[in-house]
Each structure stands twice: as C-alpha cells, then as structure tokens.
Amino acid sequence: MDKEKSIEILRIITGREIAYQKEVALSVQALTEDERSWIRQVVSGYDSDLISPYYFHLKNAQFERKANKENVRNELDVIRKASKKFIPQELIKLRDKKERENRGIENFEGIYIIHNLAKDIYYVGQSKGVFSRAYQHFVTNPSENSARYSHSIEWSLPEIYNDYRLGEKFNISLIPLANTSFSTLDELEYSAISAYNAFVDDGGYNRTNGNLINKGYFQNDDQENAANLILDRIKGKEIFSTLTNDKLRWRYVQSLSSELLLTSNLSFRANLVKRIKSYQKANKECNF
Known part of the structure; x- marks a missing residue:
C-alpha cells in the first residue's frame, strides 16, 4: 500500500471517528x-x-421456571390443541397483510412454537406480530444472505431453515399473550422455552433462554x-x-x-x- 493511499485511509477513519464523537456529544x-x-x-x-440484583433475579427466575415447567407445558398444550397449527408454507402466504385481511385473520402479540415433527424438537420465539415474524425462519438462510441477521445470535438461526430445506416436517402454533396467564412476552417466552425443552442444551433450537434474564x-x-x-x-x-x-x-x-x-x-x-x-x-x- 503506497503512502498516499495510507494517508487517505487514515483521513477517512479519523473523519468518521470525529463525526461519531459529535453524535455522542449531541x-x-x-x-x-x-x-x-x-x-x-x-x-x-x-x-x-x-x-448484584441480577444474581438474585436470575436465581429466582430459574427456580420458578423449573418449579412451574409442567404447569406451563399443560397450559400451553391446551391452547395449542384448541388452535390451528400452521405449516411453513401457510405462514409464508400469511405474511402478507392483505392475504390475512382476505381471510379475516388478525395479527397479534404472542409467541410461536415451531415443532420439528421428524426430530421432535422445538423452537420458541416471540413477536409483537407473530404472523410478521414466525415465517421468517423458513424463507432464507440467515447465515448465507441476510445482512439483517449478521450480528445477532437471536436472529442467526440457520438450523431450522436447513432442516426445513432437507424436507423435515414442521408445524407452528401461534399463541396470543392475552390467552395465557402471563403478563409479558418475555415471561411467556422464557417459561415456554423451558416447558418444551427448546434450549439448545436441552436438545432444542433456541440458543438463549429468552429475554427475561437479559434485561438490566x-x-x-x-x-x-x-x-x-x-x-x-x-x-x-x-x-x-x-x-x-x-x-x-x-x-x-x-x-x-x-x-x-x-x-x-x-x-x-x-x-x-x-x-x-x-x-x-x-x-x-x-x-x-
């Protein structure tokens, strides 16, 4: 690299840093x-x-989740049995708002439970609008071509897509927060991950235990x-x-x-x- 090019690169880097610090100052x-x-x-x-208060919260949350695991599974299974289970192709179609309106389907805040029927393993996710989120696991491989997923563990989950691409069968349950005994999405998702052994250490797809213990x-x-x-x-x-x-x-x-x-x-x-x-x-x- 010649001297002039090195100086130009240094000038650009310095300019960006100065601009960044100005934004921080603002x-x-x-x-x-x-x-x-x-x-x-x-x-x-x-x-x-x-x-740390975080330590107390973590231990309390872990204790409550373990104690309530069976009850949570029973509660959510009742809702899943009474609700329609979707296949990936249906969710992909229903990502379109007009398609949902034509069918009289409303988006809602809740969790989605993805079940790989071939391997009998689960993934639990949450969204303010489940129809706008759940389908995304089946339309692209985050590890290959989606810049949106490139820096975040919670979005970088190619395993589901890869299994789907290999022909393994899935069904997906969409559960409204309002239909459960939980008051927040984080609490519901955190408990559901445990109830369905969805965390990767338990054999599931989830790479984290949820957002409940990740808050400050x-x-x-x-x-x-x-x-x-x-x-x-x-x-x-x-x-x-x-x-x-x-x-x-x-x-x-x-x-x-x-x-x-x-x-x-x-x-x-x-x-x-x-x-x-x-x-x-x-x-x-x-x-x-």
Whole structure:
C-alpha cells in the first residue's frame, strides 16, 4: 500500500471517528447540566461488595421456571390443541397483510412454537406480530444472505431453515399473550422455552433462554432511573438507530459514559446496554 493511499485511509477513519464523537456529544447535550450532575452522583455510588440484583433475579427466575415447567407445558398444550397449527408454507402466504385481511385473520402479540415433527424438537420465539415474524425462519438462510441477521445470535438461526430445506416436517402454533396467564412476552417466552425443552442444551433450537434474564437489573432505584433518563433522551437521536448489535451498543455506552464524565461503573454500563437493547426490541416496527 503506497503512502498516499495510507494517508487517505487514515483521513477517512479519523473523519468518521470525529463525526461519531459529535453524535455522542449531541446525545449528552440532550441532558441538562443538573441531570448530568445527578447521573454522575448516582453512578458513582456503586458498591462492588454488594451482590448484584441480577444474581438474585436470575436465581429466582430459574427456580420458578423449573418449579412451574409442567404447569406451563399443560397450559400451553391446551391452547395449542384448541388452535390451528400452521405449516411453513401457510405462514409464508400469511405474511402478507392483505392475504390475512382476505381471510379475516388478525395479527397479534404472542409467541410461536415451531415443532420439528421428524426430530421432535422445538423452537420458541416471540413477536409483537407473530404472523410478521414466525415465517421468517423458513424463507432464507440467515447465515448465507441476510445482512439483517449478521450480528445477532437471536436472529442467526440457520438450523431450522436447513432442516426445513432437507424436507423435515414442521408445524407452528401461534399463541396470543392475552390467552395465557402471563403478563409479558418475555415471561411467556422464557417459561415456554423451558416447558418444551427448546434450549439448545436441552436438545432444542433456541440458543438463549429468552429475554427475561437479559434485561438490566440495577443496584438501586436511582441507578435504574438514571439509565431510564439517559435512554429517554437518546432514543430520538440519529445515532440510536445505528446501535444494531451489542458491540455497537457497548461502544456507544462507553463513549457516552466518557462524555458524561461518569466513573468506571461497569455494572451500570452493562445494564444500560441491556436496557437499550430491550427498548429497541420492544419498539421494533412490525409489518402488521
């Protein structure tokens, strides 16, 4: 590589970094000086000797899920038996809103349970609009040609598509959140993954246990309120839409923390990353 080309590349990289830092600075300017001062005070009050609230939540969630596993399976099996089971080809057709309207089918918030009949294994997913999401496992191989899936474990799931392409038979149950005893999609999905042994370690397709334990659990209410305040101010900024994976979210939160002059509270930063991710997922636009 010649010297002039190296200099040009360095100039481009430097220009991009300067532009990025300007965007971070704009995020900080959305906070008043009083708010910044309060956030610094709250974040600096971190006690590393305390056991993380996340640890307590994790252990409690794991205990409850194990204790309720059979009951959850029974509840969901009743709903599945009373509901239509779809084959992949039907879901692919019903991704179209007009097709659903012609058939009098409404999209809804809930989970979908994909059952590989040949292997008797499951995958559980969730969506604000299940008809807009469940079919996607059967139309493309994420590992080959979909940039949308390239940075996220939850979307990078070629195993289902590969098994479908090999001719294995599937049926899919779509379960409305409103028809269950659960209050949130995360709780329902988390419990259903366990109930159907859908986690990969149990022989299923799911690579994670769900979103319930992936949210941020802060050391105290003030730190949670500080994270929510930051999120409220940054969510409308242009840079927010570029935070499409955890690596980018981490970089942004690290830069934001430096710009805010926050102490090195890794727990707060990690939980803020999770809170941003959770917000983005919950507010992802659904093509109803």
